[in-house]
Amino acid sequence: MVEEQLRHRGIQDDRVLDAMGQVPRHLFVGEDLRDRAYEDCALPIGEGQTISQPYMVALMTELLELKGGETVLEVGTGSGYQSAVLSLLAAEVYTVERVSSLAEQARTTLKRNGFLNVHVRVSDGTLGLPDHAPYDGIIVTAGAPDIPRHLTDQLKIRGRLVIPVGDRHSQVLYQVTRTEGGIKQTVSTGCVFVPLIGKDGWEDETYH
Ligand code: SAH
Numbered sequence: 001m002v003e004e005q006l007r008h009r010g011i012q013d014d015r016v017l018d019a020m021g022q023v024p025r026h027l028f029v030g031e032d033l034r035d036r037a038y039e040d041c042a043l044p045i046g047e048g049q050t051i052s053q054p055y056m057v058a059l060m061t062e063l064l065e066l067k068g069g070e071t072v073l074e075v076g077t078g079s080g081y082q083s084a085v086l087s088l089l090a091a092e093v094y095t096v097e098r099v100s101s102l103a104e105q106a107r108t109t110l111k112r113n114g115f116l117n118v119h120v121r122v123s124d125g126t127l128g129l130p131d132h133a134p135y136d137g138i139i140v141t142a143g144a145p146d147i148p149r150h151l152t153d154q155l156k157i158r159g160r161l162v163i164p165v166g167d168r169h170s171q172v173l174y175q176v177t178r179t180e181g182g183i184k185q186t187v188s189t190g191c192v193f194v195p196l197i198g199k200d201g202w203e204d205e206t207y208h
Pocket of ligand 1: 049050051052075076077078079080081082083096097098099102123124125126141142194195196197198199201
């Protein structure tokens with residue numbers, strides 16, 4: 001997975017490649033999908049949600065440019081896989097999930113496998129997580145209609161936000177850096193994520 005799907009496609013940060021090689025991805029999917037855990041694709045994790053493709057996890061992590069001492073916020077815990085990768089690259093990882101059953105399962109998996117610097121919370125991540133702000137990095141693993149203002153507000157100066165922005169079905173990955181005077185943004189690749197649902201995200205269509 002690391003050689004063919006990541007290094008070969010241009011992931012260069014050795015710390016990211018190393019972390020991706022260390023986290024056992026099969027522990028973050030259901031038993032029925034274990035033999036497919038290292039395939040080059042996203043996989044279902046229940047509640048209509050997915051664990052992201054390994055390449056997308058690596059690319060987004062690389063765009064955070066972590067050195068090791070950072071406090072990071074993830075929006076969209078899902079399986080907890082991305083949080084586990086981040087936990088090897090930063091000092092503390094706060095991760096928020098809106099679906100409590102997914103949060104509970106991720107919390108169990110992370111704890112059982114020794115990822116002890118990950119803290120799982122159930123809330124609407126479009127509002128960020130003010131309790132532990134400001135963050136050196138924020139990563140959003142669901143597709144947003146716009147860049148949520150609360151998230152850029154909760155970044156430190158020179159902190160980075162990595163977020164897919166677009167419509168409900170396809171997005172573009174942005175790396176947003178907070179500067180003294182505002183924000184600076186660069187665009188990475190096209191991508192497809194499940195929708196970010198919440199106050200500053202999309203409406204929940206389940207009940208319509
Ligand atoms: N990072 C995850 C991928 C999860 S898919 C992994 O490694 O497995 C995106 C997740 O974002 C879903 O679990 C979805 O429920 C969650 N989500 C969507 N909108 C959210 C919001 N406003 N706040 C928190 N989580 C949200």
